[in-house]
Amino acid sequence: MLDTPQRHVVFADSLDGAIEALARGASVMGGGTWMMRAERRGEPLPASVVLLDRIPALTEVMVTDRAVTLGAGLTHAAVASALKGLSGLEGVVAAASGSANPAIRHAATLGGNLATADFSAADLAPALLVQGAEVELATGGGSRRLPLEAFLADRPTHLAHAILTRIHVPREAAASAHARLPLRKAGDYPVAIVSLARLSGGGWRIAVGSVEPVARRWTALEAAIGDRPVSPDEGARLAAAHMDFDGRDGVEAEGWYRVTVLPALVKRALDALEGRP
Ligand SMILES: Cc1cc2nc3c(=O)[nH]c(=O)nc-3n(C[C@H](O)[C@H](O)[C@H](O)COP(=O)(O)OP(=O)(O)OC[C@H]3O[C@@H](n4cnc5c(N)ncnc54)[C@H](O)[C@@H]3O)c2cc1C
Structure with missing residues (x-):
């Protein structure tokens, strides 16, 4: 038996x-x-x-000029198709449409991507950090919102009695881009990710995923660039000069390698922002 x-x-x-x-x-x-x-x-x-996939509210998308709200049950593929063509959200579309492989993108959810505490290579985490996104959590006592950054820093505590229901994305970016480095082929986890957004009100948000255990903003580089435009080559130079990451060792790559490729990924993301492949 x-x-x-x-x-x-x-x-x-x-x-x-x-x-x-x-x-x-x-x-x-x-x-x-x-x-x-x-x-x-x-x-x-x-x-x-x-299972959450029979709850219609969790796959809703709301788009206005000021904000986008995404249900946590949307798949990566659904996120990419809902946001395609929306100015400022190009980086989120690139993250959702470039992660994993087509079969996974049609099954894996936005909520799962952000909620998995021990998954460092989540593409949507840095892409949404640079958008200044907030997450909405539902518990028996009601709903509350908190910045994505605070959520990522302590997911087990925030999710102990809660369900991640929605992601709120203010439309503050004039343009955004997402550059990822898988080592062998498209379906592999990226060893390093750089997302960046040029804000309509001036300034930049830049975030790094997969290098440290949890994705985070690269505030030293944001401050070094300030409010001005930056060329891809200058961005890469500033990235090398303001490196403050402690790379994690993992099966796909060692920590030093993840850190070393970051200036090249900054350049690649800035190239993408300027419309260069
Ligand atoms: C071979 C392979 C390659 C992949 N490559 C990539 C990649 O390159 N980039 C990338 O970003 N992703 C990649 N992924 C996908 C990644 O596993 C998922 O995007 C994500 O981390 C899990 O999403 P899910 O909906 O399947 O979550 P699940 O497996 O269903 O759940 C994962 C965790 O999240 C929790 N959870 C899920 N939804 C919620 C919610 N709404 N509220 C609270 N907690 C929740 C669960 O309890 C669980 O702890 C890959 C997956 C595979 C199998």
């Missing part, structure tokens, strides 16, 4: 139902692309999961 553990799956059709299941000990499952590989990482699969 096979000794298979009992697993419990809740197909929630409302947010309240999902929150109830969470309170009963279920783990939230988005696209399952990370969770279903738990055993390959030597982790147990959760005994009970709640």
Whole structure:
């Protein structure tokens, strides 16, 4: 007789139902692309999961001149197609349409990409950091919003009794770009990521993913560039001069390598911003 553990799956059709299941000990499952590989990482699969894909509110997209709101249940492919052609959001489109491979992009969700605490190579994290995005979390007691940066810094605490429901993106960028470096082929995790946004009100936001355990803003480089335009070559020079990353060692690359490629990725992102491939 096979000794298979009992697993419990809740197909929630409302947010309240999902929150109830969470309170009963279920783990939230988005696209399952990370969770279903738990055993390959030597982790147990959760005994009970709640699926969110029957909750219509979690796949809504709202676009105005001032902001975009994205449901956390949207897949990477859906994010790319919803935002395509919207000025200032080019970097998010590049991140969502360039991550992983087509099959994964049609399953993995925006919420899962931001919520996975031990996944450093998430493309959407730096792409949304440079947009000044906020996340919305729902609990039994109501909803609250907090800056993406604060959320990323302590996901296990923020998600202990909460579901990530929406991502709010203010439309403050005049243009944005996303440059990633997978070592071998398109489906591999990127060893380093640089996202940047030129803000309509002046100044830049620049963020780095996959180099350290958690994506973060490169404030030293933002300050060095200031309010002025910067050429791709100058951007790369300033990046090398204001390097303050402590690269993580991992199966795809060692830490020193992830840091070393950053100036080239800054140049590549600035080239993309200027419309050069
Ligand atoms: C071979 C492969 C290559 C990949 N390459 C890349 C890549 O290059 N770049 C990239 O960005 N991604 C890549 N991914 C995808 C990555 O795994 C997912 O984007 C993401 O991290 C998980 O999304 P998911 O919806 O599948 O989450 P799941 O696997 O369903 O869940 C992951 C975690 O997030 C939690 N969670 C999910 N949704 C929510 C929510 N709404 N609220 C609270 N918690 C939630 C779950 O409880 C779980 O802890 C790749 C995946 C694979 C399999």
